[in-house]
Amino acid sequence: MQSSTSRSLAVADRRTLVLGAGTAVAVAVPLTLALTDRHLAGASAALTLSTAAGALAVSALAIQPLLARRARMALIATIALLGVVALGALRTRLPIGAPTWRVAHAYLAVVTIALGIGHAVLTDGALDDAGTVVLLGLGAVGLLGVPAAHVARTRRAAGRQALPRARATSDSSSAR
Numbered sequence: 045m046q047s048s049t050s051r052s053l054a055v056a057d058r059r060t061l062v063l064g065a066g067t068a069v070a071v072a073v074p075l076t077l078a079l080t081d082r083h084l085a086g087a088s089a090a091l092t093l094s095t096a097a098g099a100l101a102v103s104a105l106a107i108q109p110l111l112a113r114r115a116r117m118a119l120i121a122t123i124a125l126l127g128v129v130a131l132g133a134l135r136t137r138l139p140i141g142a143p144t145w146r147v148a149h150a151y152l153a154v155v156t157i158a159l160g161i162g163h164a165v166l167t168d169g170a171l172d173d174a175g176t177v178v179l180l181g182l183g184a185v186g187l188l189g190v191p192a193a194h195v196a197r198t199r200r201a202a203g204r205q206a207l208p209r210a211r212a213t214s215d216s217s218s219a220r
Contacts, residue, residue, distance in 0.1 A: 071103040097126070114166040121159035127152040150190045157186045
């Protein structure tokens, strides 16, 4: 006769096995479908790599509800970071205006920083007391940098608009 402890361990082992198999399927199926599609015939390495990354991102989102809160934060922060990098690398090639690009880039940067900090703080034993203070300080600098850049850009643009008006006014007064 099995004790209740050994039965609960057996149930936990089966649950882990089922979750592991489900995760493997959730990763393997989209990846296999994406990489065996005919659109990749003769494709460049960059297209193949980006297709694989997209398939893995879909898989990560599919298993996301099974993850702990800090793992979800890390996953979403990583996806947002990939978005920041992609927007930065493709800035001139994307069919969007500069203001739209800035908003999307800044939003994803803030999401990356905030969730990265949350993940690090929630991870038990990852930081000591001084490490936590340094992390929070750097995170605050990063988060405050986004609106500071916006204010600086707005002031520069306002100064550039005022400069031609001032020149036009001085040119018209000197012509008299």
